[in-house]
Amino acid sequence: MASSQHVLLSPxxxxxxxxxxxxxxxxxxxxxxxxxxxxxxxxxxxLPGTNGSxxxxxxxxxxxxxxxxxxxxxxxxRPGEDTVFFEEGGVGxxxxxxxxxxxxxxxxxxxxxxxxEMTVEIPGLRDDDxxxxxxxxxxxxxLLADGEFxxxxxxxxxxxxxLYLDIILISPPLSYPLPLLSxxxxxxxxxxxxxxxxxxxxEDPFFDDDWAAxxxxxxxxxxxxxxxxxxxxxxxxxxxxxxxPSKEELTVADVALAVSVTSATSPSTLSKPxxxxxxxxxxxxxxxxxxxxxxxxxxxxxxxxxxLTPPGVANAVNAAYGAAGTQKATLxxxxxxxxxxxxxxxKAPRGGAKRAVLGALVQKVLERGGVVDxxxxxxxxxxxx
Amino acid sequence: xxxxxxxxxxxxxTIPPVFDDVSTPxxxxxxxxxxxxxxxxxxxxxxxxxxxxxxxxxxxIETSATPGxxxxxxxxxxxxxxxxxxxxxxxxxxxLSTHVKYAPxxxxxxxGYLRDPxxxxxxxxxxxxxxxxxxxxxxxxxxxxIIISIVEGxxxxxxxxxxxxxxxxxxxxxxxxxxxxxxxxxxxGIDCVxxxxxxxxxxxxxxxxxxxxxxxxxxxPSEHEKxxxxxxxxxxxxxxxxxxxxxxxxxxxxxxxxxxSLVEKGIxxxxxxxxxxxxxxxxxxx
Numbered sequence: 154m155a156s157s158q159h160v161l162l163s164p165x166x167x168x169x170x171x172x173x174x175x176x177x178x179x180x181x182x183x184x185x186x187x188x189x190x191x192x193x194x195x196x197x198x199x200l201p202g203t204n205g206s207x208x209x210x211x212x213x214x215x216x217x218x219x220x221x222x223x224x225x226x227x228x229x230x231r232p233g234e235d236t237v238f239f240e241e242g243g244v245g246x247x248x249x250x251x252x253x254x255x256x257x258x259x260x261x262x263x264x265x266x267x268x269x270e271m272t273v274e275i276p277g278l279r280d281d282d283x284x285x286x287x288x289x290x291x292x293x294x295x296l297l298a299d300g301e302f303x304x305x306x307x308x309x310x311x312x313x314x315x316l317y318l319d320i321i322l323i324s325p326p327l328s329y330p331l332p333l334l335s336x337x338x339x340x341x342x343x344x345x346x347x348x349x350x351x352x353x354x355x356e357d358p359f360f361d362d363d364w365a366a367x368x369x370x371x372x373x374x375x376x377x378x379x380x381x382x383x384x385x386x387x388x389x390x391x392x393x394x395x396x397x398p399s400k401e402e403l404t405v406a407d408v409a410l411a412v413s414v415t416s417a418t419s420p421s422t423l424s425k426p427x428x429x430x431x432x433x434x435x436x437x438x439x440x441x442x443x444x445x446x447x448x449x450x451x452x453x454x455x456x457x458x459x460x461l462t463p464p465g466v467a468n469a470v471n472a473a474y475g476a477a478g479t480q481k482a483t484l485x486x487x488x489x490x491x492x493x494x495x496x497x498x499x500k501a502p503r504g505g506a507k508r509a510v511l512g513a514l515v516q517k518v519l520e521r522g523g524v525v526d527x528x529x530x531x532x533x534x535x536x537x538x
Numbered sequence: 539x540x541x542x543x544x545x546x547x548x549x550x551x552t553i554p555p556v557f558d559d560v561s562t563p564x565x566x567x568x569x570x571x572x573x574x575x576x577x578x579x580x581x582x583x584x585x586x587x588x589x590x591x592x593x594x595x596x597x598x599i600e601t602s603a604t605p606g607x608x609x610x611x612x613x614x615x616x617x618x619x620x621x622x623x624x625x626x627x628x629x630x631x632x633x634l635s636t637h638v639k640y641a642p643x644x645x646x647x648x649x650g651y652l653r654d655p656x657x658x659x660x661x662x663x664x665x666x667x668x669x670x671x672x673x674x675x676x677x678x679x680x681x682x683x684i685i686i687s688i689v690e691g692x693x694x695x696x697x698x699x700x701x702x703x704x705x706x707x708x709x710x711x712x713x714x715x716x717x718x719x720x721x722x723x724x725x726x727g728i729d730c731v732x733x734x735x736x737x738x739x740x741x742x743x744x745x746x747x748x749x750x751x752x753x754x755x756x757x758x759p760s761e762h763e764k765x766x767x768x769x770x771x772x773x774x775x776x777x778x779x780x781x782x783x784x785x786x787x788x789x790x791x792x793x794x795x796x797x798x799s800l801v802e803k804g805i806x807x808x809x810x811x812x813x814x815x816x817x818x819x820x821x822x823x824x
Binding site for chain 1: 629630631655656658659661662663665666669670671673674675705731732769772773774777778779780781782783784785786787788789790791792794797798801805
């Protein structure tokens with residue numbers, strides 16, 4: 154797995170790193186604050202043959218390219234209430250207009266998870282490597298979790314767009330590439346444009362030749378703040394919560410989480426069927442300056458590579474330091490080393506994460522005006538090519 | 539007519555006439571949940587079913603469609619701990635490899651013989667859940683293989699339409715996988731900090747569009763109108779720790795309580811599964 158690639162740090166180095174990250178405030182290897190991201194260079198529209206593309210280069214030298222290609226595909230028909238036969242499909246039914254919204258405001262668009270195909274390629278890993286499968290499952294899960302994204306690909310009742318998202322890491326995986334790949338695909342989706350539809354109803358789709366008239370998949374107007382999801386990597390060491398860990402920092406993590414969030418437009422959320430009172434109240438009190446309504450899409454535990462690190466040996470049980478005492482004393486020292494943590498001696502963490510720690514991690518990610526808002530603001534500033 | 543070796547049908551095909559007065563059987567409306575919201579389904583667990591493996595277990599969970607009939611059937615075998623091959627690099631810990639595979643006939647849509655990405659994904663989730671439970675540094679330079687075959691997936695065969703996507707079924711399957719793997723690990727005698735068990739909870743919307751969503755334990759997708767979010771949790775009860783958390787859905791971030799209650803219910807489901815697991819292991823010892 155990509156997160157558990159071998160890091161050549163000795164137990165002493167690991168203990169030092171863990172101790173410095175557990176301080177309050179933590180001291181990170183590269184001097185960042187706990188919530189600070191690595192600096193990055195981003196650009197969009199770099200691939201002219203795609204519907205949308207982006208490139209991001211992190212300061213540590215990892216670089217990813219994402220290309221989005223769309224194809225028109227016939228929707229598989231199931232016998233049911235909205236089956237369209239060819240004869241009636243040709244004339245164009247007038248109860249559905251181009252957006253698929255009927256006059257009474259009911260959304261007739263339907264989406265399917267199979268309309269999006271995501272591939273992740275990481276150099277040095279096999280195509281069928283589980284880590285790659287995990288990464289692409291995580292990214293597509295975030296994209297499809299709310300069920301709204303696939304609806305954007307609806308053309309009419311007979312056709313839909315099939316979206317291919319190809320994510321390529323073009324540098325060796327120097328750190329766990331999840332945040333990089335997620336931010337790059339976010340930008341690529343933001344810059345994605347689909348040709349403007351000229352045909353009406355359930356006709357065979359016919360598109361405008363003019364690329365300049367092609368609307369964005371995620372329209373950028375003041376009214377909508379809906380954005381593609383972003384996935385952040387967060388880890389906890391001791392009582393500290395650290396964002397965007399580097400490879401070495403991840404090696405001493407007690408627990409690591411990948412949290413996917415998105416920002417949705419408030420009005421659409423209000424019209425959503427599952428609006429609860431609490432949610433409506435929250436939407437009303439969305440702070441005016443950001444106007445974002447964040448939604449939690451998915452959380453996954455990342456198996457921290459710290460469980461695979463070699464343990465250190467305490468002086469009390471080390472024969473080189475004169476620990477070769479009586480059999481009984483050695484045994485006692487060994488049980489102590491097995492059960493108690495010795496200051497400055499690295500021991501791979503056992504067991505899972507406390508409930509409170511997990512809760513604090515998620516809370517920290519979701520807090521208003523926190524890292525998510527910061528990252529979304531930064532990505533919004535990227536010019537769409 | 540190039541093909542003269544076979545008896546071909548007529549060139550022009552016709553559609554058989556369909557008469558209006560034939561009463562077509564109506565699709566059944568989705569069933570409603572018969573259990574209280576915080577009760578899990580009945581579970582059958584047995585260890586030591588595969589004599590040739592060093593540890594094995596078999597799990598059945600009652601289905602929704604017909605009461606008393608099992609829905610999810612899982613079989614797990616553990617091979618090892620055994621020494622790593624000479625060519626493998628040194629490892630200070632046990633090398634865990636998990637392998638989850640649906641039988642080709644386990645789901646409505648046939649599965650191939652090669653593992654597809656969703657099965658690999660399940661394998662990684664399972665690995666994360668078990669790695670927290672195993673005391674890995676007691677076996678340096680050795681490896682253990684955990685192989686789970688899902689003999690029957692938990693899908694309601696009476697509903698003809700595929701409702702929603704399969705991910706909710708995957709969560710239920712993962713919960714079962716974690717429990718059965720923990721039983722097989724215990725049967726193989728591999729040291730663990732605690733018995734880990736999986737539990738699933740979901741936020742569902744049952745009646746109508748405007749109803750208030752409720753949190754239920756051990757959801758069956760076909761019993762609910764809409765599943766808004768679900769989470770699968772692997773939990774160590776005596777240490778009160780979570781080794782794997784998988785949440786998916788769409789929740790407003792302003793309402794963190796909803797998420798917290800989902801996790802709490804997931805832990806409760808996992809505790810229920812753990813009771814079955816401990817009972818089964820105690821029975822084996824006697």
